[in-house]
Each structure stands twice: as structure tokens, then as C-alpha cells.
Amino acid sequence: MSSRDHWKSKLGFILAAVGSAVGLGNIWKFPYVVGKNGGSAFIFIYLACVILVGIPILVVEIYIGKKSQLNPVGAFRFFQKGKLPFSLIGYAGVLCGIIILSYYSVITGWICHYLMLSFRGFSGTETEISEIFTDLNATPWLNIAWHTFVMVTVVAIIAKGVRNGIERVSKILMPLLGILLLMLVCYAVTLSGMKDAWHFLTYPDFSKVTPGSFLEALGTSFFTLSLGMGAMITYGSYLKGNVNITKSAVQIASVDTLIAFLSGLVIFPIVFSNGLEPSAGPGLIFKTLPVLFSKMPGGHIVSVAFFALVLFAAITSAISLIEVAVSFVVDEYKVSRMKALVIMGTVIWLLGILSAVSSWNVAGTSFLDLFDKIASCYMLPLGGLCTALVFGWAISNEQKKSEIGSSAFSTALLFAAKYISPVLLLLVFLKEIGLF
Numbered sequence: 001m002s003s004r005d006h007w008k009s010k011l012g013f014i015l016a017a018v019g020s021a022v023g024l025g026n027i028w029k030f031p032y033v034v035g036k037n038g039g040s041a042f043i044f045i046y047l048a049c050v051i052l053v054g055i056p057i058l059v060v061e062i063y064i065g066k067k068s069q070l071n072p073v074g075a076f077r078f079f080q081k082g083k084l085p086f087s088l089i090g091y092a093g094v095l096c097g098i099i100i101l102s103y104y105s106v107i108t109g110w111i112c113h114y115l116m117l118s119f120r121g122f123s124g125t126e127t128e129i130s131e132i133f134t135d136l137n138a139t140p141w142l143n144i145a146w147h148t149f150v151m152v153t154v155v156a157i158i159a160k161g162v163r164n165g166i167e168r169v170s171k172i173l174m175p176l177l178g179i180l181l182l183m184l185v186c187y188a189v190t191l192s193g194m195k196d197a198w199h200f201l202t203y204p205d206f207s208k209v210t211p212g213s214f215l216e217a218l219g220t221s222f223f224t225l226s227l228g229m230g231a232m233i234t235y236g237s238y239l240k241g242n243v244n245i246t247k248s249a250v251q252i253a254s255v256d257t258l259i260a261f262l263s264g265l266v267i268f269p270i271v272f273s274n275g276l277e278p279s280a281g282p283g284l285i286f287k288t289l290p291v292l293f294s295k296m297p298g299g300h301i302v303s304v305a306f307f308a309l310v311l312f313a314a315i316t317s318a319i320s321l322i323e324v325a326v327s328f329v330v331d332e333y334k335v336s337r338m339k340a341l342v343i344m345g346t347v348i349w350l351l352g353i354l355s356a357v358s359s360w361n362v363a364g365t366s367f368l369d370l371f372d373k374i375a376s377c378y379m380l381p382l383g384g385l386c387t388a389l390v391f392g393w394a395i396s397n398e399q400k401k402s403e404i405g406s407s408a409f410s411t412a413l414l415f416a417a418k419y420i421s422p423v424l425l426l427l428v429f430l431k432e433i434g435l436f
């Protein structure tokens with residue numbers, strides 16, 4: 001594997017990993033899932049999931065990738081012990097990435113559409129603004145066109161490679177996203193709904209928490225941290241030399257969680273100031289933010305910048321999703337990166353059309369919701385569980401410690417990865433399939 005492309009710098013790796021982690025999951029999904037599950041009580045559960053499961057599994061994934069220097073399928077084969085087919089975990093990961101990107105690209109397409117509308121500026125009543133979203137959903141050709149645009153863009157960036165494509169793009173876009181988000185927070189705190197929003201986000205009301213909330217918290221934390229399907233294994237495989245994996249994982253998870261929380265802090269004041277429903281569901285950011293933009297001075301410019309940056313956050317995440325499949329094809333079948341990209345890009349594009357046509361459904365559930373459910377509720381936790389088991393039980397302690405270190409914190413993380421994370425993931429999974 002001497003020809004393997006590697007990150008140029010540690011910071012480049014962190015920013016690329018943050019680029020993968022920070023995406024629609026933080027800005028689009030997190031706020032509406034919080035809204036649906038009653039606010040702050042859910043955030044507590046979410047934080048517990050990040051600490052007890054997210055960070056340990058992040059360490060594990062980066063470790064597996066760095067050590068093996070391979071795509072997820074090859075990486076699990078690398079740690080093969082006994083007769084169990086470890087590589088199946090890698091195959092499931094590749095498939096999961098394909099499924100997620102197929103609908104992720106459609107949602108990124110919505111962002112593109114809103115970006116275009118922002119150039120003209122949003123105006124009209126709240127009802128009129130929320131109708132934009134309904135209309136978009138009802139227009140399949142427009143969704144397919146944007147989905148195509150997104151896939152072509154992602155393929156074009158990734159064609160340039162790890163260092164010149166992924167790393168370079170992340171290094172510019174991530175800091176910009178942070179700055180803009182902070183500016184929006186500063187604006188949102190001046191709104192009349194800020195008090196209600198703060199209350200909603202920080203005073204727990206556990207009566208709103210259902211058993212399903214735990215599942216959703218774990219699934220969402222996995223989703224926003226890009227875990228459970230080998231994305232971080234793939235990014236870890238482009239690392240070499242001396243890197244503090246534990247520290248990197250904590251940094252990545254902290255930035256990711258902070259950005260999710262800040263997105264909530266931008267969105268909920270607007271929701272409460274305008275008497276909108278916090279549990280509006282997937283349309284939340286598309287219906288609420290444009291209302292803010294239509295009212296605020298200079299809103300026009302801010303909305304262009306905001307949707308552009310959400311778009312970039314989504315693109316850096318989409319890149320990591322397709323990179324898993326591409327690195328798999330390149331490593332395993334020894335084809336060129338370009339060929340692998342065209343094949344995988346086409347497969348994902350075709351699958352995405354199912355989600356782009358919102359009227360197509362399975363027993364009343366749209367493909368987008370169905371794929372999201374399959375991937376984030378079943379495949380990611382199951383993938384995480386298998387990854388933790390392989391790490392905990394098939395890799396020797398000496399081997400782990402040489403890479404992860406033996407400080408008290410590292411030891412605690414190794415303990416969590418071996419005992420706590422798998423048990424929680426298993427419980428959540430069994431609950432999801434209705435076993436108790």
C-alpha cells in the first residue's frame with residue numbers, strides 16, 4: 001500500500017474528520033430530533049451517548065483504520081481471528097454508506113435550492129415561506145436535478161484525491177462554517193424567543209422522553225459523528241506516524257457536539273419567536289430559518305452565506321460517505337480511483353432517485369425516511385456494536401496500548417469501548433427490533 005494517499009498534516013486530518021462529522025446531521029437533523037423529543041432531556045441523553053459510546057467508538061474506528069492502512073473491508077479482514085467473517089462488517093459499512101449518501105444527496109439538493117432562492121431573498125408570510133418546502137417536495141424533476149448536481153460536485157472533488165481534494169476543501173470550509181454559525185447565534189440571542197428556547201434546550205422535561213428517545217439519541221449521535229459504517233476507519237487509514245488518537249477523537253466529538261448545540265441555539269429562538277412548532281420534523285430548518293432571514297436586516301446576505309456554508313458542511317460529509325465505497329473498490333479490486341468513483345457515483349445516484357421522488361413510498365413511508373430509518377436506527381448501531389466487539393475481543397491489549405496509550409483516560413476509553421459501548425448498543429438494537 002505504498003501508493004496510498006495520506007493526510008498532509010494532523011490538522012488536515014482533524015478538519016477532514018470534523019468535515020465528515022459536521023453536516024446535515026448537526027444542522028438539519030439534530031434540531032428537529034431534539035424538537036420532537038421534548039428538548040433538553042433529550043440533549044442530556046444525547047451527551048451521555050456521545051461520551052459513553054461515541055468517543056470510544058470514534059477512537060476504535062480511527063485505530064482500526066490507522067493500524068491496517070486499509071478500507072473497512074480490508075481493515076476488518078486484517079484483524080481476522082478465528083472463523084467468524086469479520087470482513088462482513090466492512091461490507092455492511094460500505095452498503096450503509098451507499099444508502100445514506102443516496103438520500104443525503106437529495107437533502108443536500110434542497111439546500112442548493114434554498115441557496116438559489118436566497119439570492120433573490122425570502123419574503124412573504126410564514127405560511128408562504130413554508131409552502132416553498134412543500135412545493136419543492138412535490139416537484140420530482142427539481143429534486144432529481146439537484147441530486148444530480150450534488151453527486152457530480154462530490155465526485156469532482158473526490159477525484160482530486162485525499163490530500164488535494166478532501167483535505168484542502170475541509171481546511172477552508174470548516175473554519176468558515178464556525179464563524180458564520182457564531183454570527184447567527186449572536187443574532188438569535190437577541191430575539192424575543194430566546195428565553196423560551198434557552199428553557200427548552202436546558203431545562204429537562206423527562207416526561208417527554210419515550211423509550212424510543214434513547215434509540216434516537218444513540219442513532220443521532222452515531223450519525224452526526226459519522227460512526228458505525230467505516231467512514232472514520234477510512235479516514236484513519238490515511239493517517240500515518242505519531243498521532244494521538246484519543247485526543248483527536250475528543251477534539252472531533254467536541255466540535256461536532258458544539259456545532260449541533262449551536263445550531264439548536266440558532267433555530268429554536270426563531271421557532272419560539274414566531275410561534276412555530278418545535279416538533280415540525282424534517283422540514284424544520286427549511287421552514288424556520290428563511291422566516292428569520294426574511295425579517296432580519298441584511299437577512300438576504302446572511303441567508304446566502306448560511307445556505308452556502310450548510311451546503312459545504314453537507315458536501316464534506318457526503319465526500320466521506322462516498323470515500324468509503326471508493327476506497328473499498330480501489331483497494332479490493334485494484335481499479336483506478338477514477339473508475340471506482342464513476343461506478344459508485346452512478347450506483348448512489350440511481351438509488352437516490354427513489355428518495356428524490358417524494359411520492360414514491362413503501363406502505364406510506366417515503367424512501368428517504370425508510371433509508372434513514374434502516375441506516376441510522378439499525379445499520380449504524382449494529383455496525384458500531386460489531387466494531388466494538390472486534391476491537392474489544394479480537395485485538396490484544398498490548399497492541400491497542402501501543403497506539404492508544406496507557407494514560408488513565410485512554411484506559412477508561414478502552415474499558416468503555418470493550419464493555420459499556422457494546423452493551424448499550426446491543427440494548428438499543430434489541431429494543432429496536434422489538435425483543436423487549
Ligand code: TRP
Nearest residue numbers: 021023024025026224226231317
Ligand atoms: N456525520 C454527517 C452528518 O452529521 C453524516 C455522515 C457523514 C455520516 N459520514 C457518515 C453518517 C458516516 C454516518 C456514517 O451530517
